[in-house]
Amino acid sequence: MMADFKKTMLRGRNVIAWLLVIMMVVIYLRPVGLPLVVSPSVRCWYTAASAMSNQSKPVLMVVDYTVGTIPEAQPAITVVTKHLMERGVAMVFVGSGVADETSLMQTVFNSVGIQKTYKYGVNYVGIGYIPGGEVAIATLGLEFQHVAATDAYGNPTANLPLTKDIKSHSDFSAVFDFDTVGNYPLWIRNWAVPHKIPLYSFVDASDMPMITSYYSVGQVQGYMGGIPGAAQYEVLSGLPGDALKSTDVLSITHVTAMILVVAGNILYFTRRRDQKE
Amino acid sequence: MSAIVRQRLPLLIVLISGLIMIGEFFFNVSGVASVAAEVRFLAVTVAATAMIVAAVSVTMNNLRNILKRTKGQWPYHLWCVVLLWFWIIFGLYSGPTSENYLWFFNNILAALYASILGILVFSLFMGFYRSFRIRGIESGIMIASAFLVMLGSITIGDLIWPGFAPLSQWILAVPNAGAYRGLIIVMAIGLMAVAFKTIFGMDLSWMGILRSVTAGKKKEKRP
DSSP states (O other): OHHHHHHHHHHHHHHHHHHHHHHHHHHHHSOOOOOOOOOHHHHHHHHHHHTOOTTSOOEEEEEEOOGGGHHHHHHHHHHHHHHHHHHTOOEEEEEOSOTTHHHHHHHHHHHHTHHHHSOBTTTEEEEEEOOSHHHHHHHHHHOHHHHTSBOTTSOBGGGSTTTTTOOSGGGOSEEEEEESSSOHHHHIIIIIHHHOOOEEEEEOGGGHHHHHHHHTTTSSSEEEEHHHHHHHHHHHHTOOOHHHHHHHHHHHHHHHHHHHHHHHHHHHHHHHHHHHO | OOHIIIIIHHHHHHHHHHHHHHIIIIIOOTTHHHHHHHHHHHHHHHHHHHHHHHHHHHHHHHHHHHHHTOTTTHHHHHHHHHHHHHHHHHHHHHOTTSHHHHHHIIIIIHHHHHHHHHHHHHHHHHHHHHHOOOOSHHHHHHHHHHHHHHHHHSHHHHHHOTTHHHHHHHHIIIIIHHHHHHHHHHHHHHHHHHHHHHHTTSOOGGGTOEEEEETTEEEEEOO
């Protein structure tokens, strides 16, 4: 009986892998179009962004994700950047997690085509990665010109029209953080709580349980969790993108995972019953 | 190097820096703010320089194995050093925002990472299948709450039953947030104790020295 059980499990591994590949490919190519329910946390973010205009103070866009999480984080930053571009909101891009963030920032610029409608230095500025972790984040809010003396292209920020008057955190209307490196508590500690700067954060799906505890007490004003969060923002803003394409795949794979757990348990209990008999 | 330079000087720097930052944050001592700002700028500069130290350290460690011709390993160490310096020189030459650098970045690095994470999905699924067993009440509760949160997070959950999303939100906002906040507070208190011990030289592990203070006797050893 034990040998049979092991055989079933091992055979199941190959079947599951193939089933998963086929399902993901088919559903990605032919999405089912399952309806999305927008969560209050995403709606808060969308409402705040929609209330901004070209008269608002610039938004600090924090590119805090890694190369490995591009598929999850890039749809979110893309849709928010596009939405802010529609509203004419000025943006300053920084990174505080890993050195790759300067290249990731440039990838975002290229993918949203910001150069076509926005003028560099006037409507948007890319500072890029700033080393120093929490100390750098804290100092950026107190002495912006000192920490971000030059942008990612070597231009002095004191000479750029958008950044020349930025002195501290109070010169930003909000912080939009796109984070998969776990840096959002640092922005909460150094910007949102002490200086009352509204913080909206994108986190990967595995960080959702953690950020909920900050959101429920108002330390984070809104958040998006993984691909479903970005897809909800795409629906709200009417700017469909990669996140919406992936939601159906995500739904079906999650359901498959649950079916597998149930199947595994049925096999387990069957084996136990047989052993008792 | 004398003990004063090796031990006392770093301790003094840590003590002074720590007291300045505490003075600025908690007591608003006049004149301390500008000194604290300088300390922060210094920390940012040190962090930037640390990247050079890291590159040199990685090279030295790998070179040791290359020179020793460690069997079956040295070609990998050589490849690591070659790639490390290729990226450094290429990045310095063309800049991390240049078209050529981004081509390499998106077509090699991003593709590799995406592949690795893609393969991980299959391992996760096998993990679900083979190890998520209801062996008792605790594991049963864990699997049930995992199912509820998963169904509340995906689009199909709402089609099955509209109550999944609010239930999932409740699990995240009440039992989960309560436990997590407790954890954060405990961690913060622990960190305060560690910071206090470091600032006042009671813990020297950051200098690579293990020291225990027991019943007035100091025992010191280098690992």
